[in-house]
Amino acid sequence: MNKTYSAKASRGKQDYNSGEIESKWPFDSAQGKQTYNPTAIESKWQAIWEKEKIFSPDLTNAQNPYYTLMMFPYPSAEGLHVGNMYAFTGADIQGRYMRMKGKDVFEPIGLDGFGIHSENYAIKVGRHPREQAKISQENFYRQLRATGNAYDWTRTLETYDADYYKWTQWIFVQMFKKGLAYRKKAQVNWCPSDLTVLADEQVIDGKCERDGSTVEKRDLEQWFFKITEYADELLNGLNQIDWPEKIKIAQKQWIGKKIGINIKYKVDDLEDTIEVFTTRPDTNFGATFIALAPEHPLALKLATAESKKDVERYINVSKKKTDQERKEDGKEKTGIFTGAYAINDLTGYKMPIWVSDFVLMEFGTGAVVGVPGHDKRDFEFAKKFGLKIIRVVVGTDRDSSDITKIEQVQEEEGRMVNSDFLNGMDIHEATIKIMDYMEEKGHGKRKVTYHLRDWLISRQRYWGPPIPMVYCSTCEKNGRGERKDMPGWWTVSEDQLPVELPDVKDWRPQGTGTSPLANHPEFYETTCPSCNSSAKRETDVSDTFLDSSWYYLRYLSIGSGGKQKNISKDIKSHQSLEIGSIGNWKFDEPYEINMVRKWCPVAIYIGGSEHSVLHLLYVRFVAMVLHDLNSPLALPFQEPFPRFYAHGLLISEGAKMSKSRGNIIVPDDYIKKFGADTLRLYLMFLGPFDHGGDFRDTGIEGMNRFVRRVWTLLTKTTDNLQLTTDRLRFMHKTIKAVSEDIESFSYNTAIARLMEWYNFISNSKYQISKMEAEVFLKLLAPFAPHLTEELWGRVSRVSKVSEVSKGIHFEEWPEYDEKYLVEDQVTVVVQVNGKRRGEVTVDSSNIDKKQEVEALARKEIEKYVKGKLVKNIIYVPGRIINFVI
């Protein structure tokens, strides 16, 4: 399919270059100008590309769909910084390469501008979020255009558009209908500076993911998504997707599936039983105490009369502590004895029941069985309070003595001792045996636990999609509701969506545990969709991560059937939104399923790894739910991104770019001074794409020099040039290397190969032939799209008058020919005992003749071998010959 370049082809093409051929593609405007003027060239081509819509594929009729997607940005803060540009450029190169390889590439862009990031920025600058969004949008799109990425500008989306968040709300409704959205009162993470609740995934080390303030616990009634119901799917799906291992591991850890057993213990002299969860029931013969979380319902109940007061005091102190304090104080274990005992059925031992805040109510059953010999925490606790310690496992250190020091606590592999019928078994065998035994005896039941918790979805903020639910107290009294388990609650019907976010003046978060919308009866007062009595809308909005959990589907559906939308102010403004359609833009479906079938799953998704357990987990969950819809809209796949590539982080002054650090670097000035092409090349040349790097502009002049030299060389193309084999070989070698490097995201080495080729031609004082120039431009095109487009017009013209060219970015990627890669002569390195002592040149045809090479090599290293016994000679054909003496 692709052209193969050879000397013959080159001669054949000379005919076309009369210099008189005209093309429809506007190549002529810069004719005659000889100095490189990036500003002029870049804005010219950006305007042409967008006007001609060459990067807007025909979604319906495309033959080789290739959907390349970059995580869309939060347009908060002061604009696109070079870190964003680094990531976007790397993604764009991949897309441009695939386009030249013959794919119909769809590369959309949009803004994730709804939600807390953008709202916080609006607070900072004191502007209404909606007003700020307009400003940010304009600024971001202007900057994005200036980077020269091949975006489809006819299909942009912004998550704060009513025509987008209508469907974000629709997804919430589907969640509710499937029983996956529910409301419950729970201890939730509260960020005291954002004045809202946060999902577990948004709390890092007890601190808010965004602003680093210490997260508090509050008891609030909140909306959750039952992501836990998909825990196994989310876990198993990881085996089928081509994602970086570190991200898969992070998700796996976060899901945290553990198989263990719930064991019930009778409380001595009482009717109560205590249930504990453990993954190490094999050590149960060594169980000597029980510890309850302070919040455990039995904690106070079991306390004997004389200890009741102390237990109560302990519980109250614990409850006042934040999670953070509990963890920090936990370095020194605390606890209080209830006075009660539980019976270890295996040994008959009366285990004292304690209350301690190292036990967490949220995990397992909120109670643990203490095996101090084989768990360090249990040991610390037992040691401090003088509880019994029994060894039941002997590990690889063979220590079988009593456990008296923390270093002796044995948590790893080993064999059972002091454990009756388990003795002699290794711990894994014993685990199975004891679980079988306990289940048989009715003492316990196998249990799977997950670290993953349900996704807390509601936010007490303004700038987000209102949760599309209505609460009717009349219905609740009558026990009626859309779902039996949630009396009083009704979804807003689809034809009533979107629930529009009203413009209010008091939009700032208030910290009362409710959204600012709760102050607006004109918003929340409504009638019950079921019984018509007066009812109240939900006033919380949904988490930003819900907005971004489905956007890849929407891009495909902007413009019905792949028709392009007309960007008009009316459509963009939420006030004028009508249900139905405006122009050719359909509003009656969240995504067009036929387009989704054709283009999804996404061919390659590129983004940062900081979203490992946030966006990248949520987006998979939402896709799985949509896959399971009982509807024509059900997705035909479970995994939206079978291939994900995590780019590195570009940092500045050793830290992630952020406004608070004041180390933001914006590309604008560099683009103005050197052009986007130079900056693109410079960013990509810093190192491997998954590596990131520290942005210093010390090398950018050098890259600018390269770009200008390329310009100079390529404006002096010669048509009549007989190429030597050497030159052809270099060209083919470069084609091979650059192609492979792009495919493996080694952009830095791809650029280095092009520099080598340039050096080879220019150092030899050669002129560049037309054929070389064409290939060179094509290989450089993904990296420097404007420069190459401009030069393409000059170097190549277009071969056929009748053909309408779409420029270099739609030309075929060059293919290399193996036969040119073979060298006539090769250099064989001569080693003595593995040390390089010389080299010999051998004809390629002779590289398999060991004797001849050996004879040549011997001469080379005679002085090293003289008088020594050569024990062995290793010859690697064409590479190396090693004399072992």
Next chain:
RNA sequence: GCCGCGGUGGUGGAAUGGUAGACACGAGGGCCUUAAGAGCCCUUGUCCGCAAGGGCGUGGGAGUUCGACUCUCCCCCGCGGCACCA
């Protein structure tokens, strides 16, 4: 504590187990120029040496191999994820 990734010149970084330092940046020297800038040419891991040449070199230590930046084990350092998760 557990898991993952990394450690190569002054700097960013190259190297299917086979010539370590590609390609750049920076630095030094030269040409051009009235001058500056731009451009071009040369040198540039380190030590000894005028040179020829040689020694040493990929965080440290051992090992496998004819041969190790690359594979194995131990240790040190940096970065990232998880974490009183029972």
